[in-house]
Amino acid sequence: MKDKNVPRAKKANVRNRTSQIYFHLMLLPGMIFILIFNYIPMGGMVMAFENFKPAKGIFGSDWVGFKQFERLFSNSDFYELIRNTLVISLGKLVIKLVVAVAFAILLNEIKTMWLKKSVQTIVYLPHFLSWVVLAPVVFYMFGINGTVNSVLSSLGVDKINFIGSNDYFQGLLIGTSIWKEFGYGSIVYLAAITAVDPGLHEAAAIDGASWWQRVWNVTLPAMVPIIILMLAIDVGHVLSAGFDQVYNLYSVRVYETGDILDTYVYRVGLQQRQYSFATAVDMFKSIIGLVLMLSVNGLSKKFLNRSVF
């Protein structure tokens, strides 16, 4: 086979170039789609600088400059919102990363194929359930008369109001979110592990490395690029702490720790039809997200010599 291919290489190259045009053309519909649905609507961001009235339209509404942003930053709840958003979001990001990576490494150790596959499938499943469906489940589990509290009270421990307490609510959000997402999140890490050259493991084992040492010195370094990639992507969404989850689980009682930028915008912006304000907040979120993503990428390029783009 090899012999046959070598003399053809040059010819194949030329043919490749022409045939690649078709492959590039196949990208076109996707690009047009992105252009129409992702780039053109960005023009709507101009609403953030207007006092948008549906009746007057984007071009007819009054221009108010940075007033909507001033309103956001001068809000006395603003720092509370940012704090909640960051705590919940970073909590999810970091813990999910650790859990997903650890899970991938552990799962990889299972040698029984059917067990490995079924565990994998079972932990993926919650990802596909919507929070609208899961929220009642969480209420039944963690509500004041829920399963967890029945267990606690049968052990003689006082009942804990997980859903209505500012001490526990953020933990509940992070915990349930990780339970839902870690399995799905581990797919990429699992793929990264399988890509590690088994020869390296063998060599390490021959040199007398323990399982821990092999994980630390062989598996993890091989996973760094993919971890950085996932981190860079996730960090761009750090100001979105998961609207659908929080919205379905929170209540007035936990506004103090559970109200995030997105729920606030929904309540104050969209439900009160303050579109300009909602746009301003979203624009603020996007800019912060972009800056963070570029910084992570830049840092990784500088210190780890690896970058997403």
Next chain:
Amino acid sequence: MSKKMKQSLAFILSAAMMMSLAACGDNSAEETSGQSKTAEQSSTSVQASASSESVVPEVTYEPLGKYDELVTITFANMLRDGTVDENGDTVTDNAILDYLKDAMNIEIEREIEATDQKDYTTALSLAITAGEIPDVTVVYDYDQLVEMAEADLIYDLTDIVENYAGEASNALWDGYDFDVFAKTTFDGKIMALPRISNEAGTLVWIRQDWMDTLGISVDEDGDMLITREELEMVASEFVEKDPGNSGNPIGIALVCNSGNTSSYNINPVCGSFGAYPWSWIQKEDGSIVNGVTTPEMKEALAWWSDINAKGLVDPQYGITKTDDIKAMFVNGQTGITFGARNLCNWFFNETYTADENARFVTYGLDNGTGKATYRAQDSQTRYVVVSKDCEYPEVAMKLYNLVTEVQSGAFDNEEIAQAYPDFYEVYIKNTGNFTTYEPLNIAVTFGDAVTTRVNEVKAWQAGKLAKEDVTDSTALKYIGAIETMEAGTATPAERVRYDEYLGTKTWVELLDSGTFELQYLLNPATTEEIALYYADLKTLGEEMQIKIVTGEESVDYFDTFVEEWNKRGGQEIVDGLEDFYN
């Protein structure tokens, strides 16, 4: 002829008329009447062009007239869940819609569907933004109506009201001593048909059978009022003895909200202290205040905080939603709540089914002076509007006429019973079914309908009125329920009906004896300041209510709240409103 062609033909016709009118227009004083005439004529010509190819407009105004051919209108209103028991009719498929099709040649095609008012308002908002609203839309949010009028999206109904309003509709409007179109008139033009009802006044609902089992009684003097002390006593008995055997009794379950409604929340008790949270009140000196910031509110919160400390308030206050409270009643966990005179009708029916002994009793809440205070609610809460592009703008008035005619009893006759038996059986014999399932869902009340109803039942009970002579169809149903209750054969639905009658009777008697004291409130449209600050203030207020009621903060936290309130824009809203009203 395609819809597009019809539309363009209509446009050309109306444009031609506009021009001819403009040509012979004389002076500016008559300009307005000239314009409205144009609108009227173009609407009739639209009809003409739709019904036949000939363009000779024939003007006949029939309040319930049948169109020559099937007219399909796009439509938006909130959807109700559930079915009518008898034959499984639903909101989107029922004998009312069949009647509309057969008798009036109107077919309704729903464009916006939502069961939740917030969702509905949001969906409609998007339609307004896009500038494309359905032919006929029911608006629940006054600001949205203002927005639509300002955006010039809706049809000027002035002439249609003039020409197409039926007898019953006119009777409804004349029955009120104020201008029913005041809120829906913009620049002298009627832009929407209002739903009108005067059914305000909150009552305390208590499980009668539980009180009987526990041998407790309230309202010794029989003035149909109970004091807050009595309320507390009942709640504490219910919690202590758990008459529902639920194992987890809850004294008073509450939802936490920042609306000016008085169902299932702390507001009715606040009212008994003279506090009207989330309502704007104008004092005698002209100054304006929001009820949630008044000293009376602090007293009310202190009361709630106190009974919470005694373990009589739902420990999940702030998390509990309306449906949760409904479930608590079905599970026998709680036996007290606050609501309208016919609350049992939609809130407790499952409780009656779940527990065959379940019975409720209603009282007014004594404000300390032997009276029950309640807020005079805005009598107009829904608005029917027609799109400017609608080809048959009078269709909304026809639907409205149908509602008023049916509710006035005009349809309760042999003719209808013969021609439309399904429609008659389910919806005319029980107009409650009709108002629930008719598309506009605007259950109106004729000025004195409820009083008449109760008086008829009383007269029947006293033997002064024969059953055949009872005119009000709901009164007949009350009588039916009373008969089965006395015979001991009442179904759950009849027990609901019976208690609804008792609740209504209490309400009417409190009203007639002057025991209900009305607190008049301002119903301002959203000012710029309200748009800017009120949503934040509501969050602040809800958190304050939770903190004080649950005891997380002492009652004195209220003063901090008021300070915060003023600082965060509350003062600016008040200043704006005072400028507007004074």
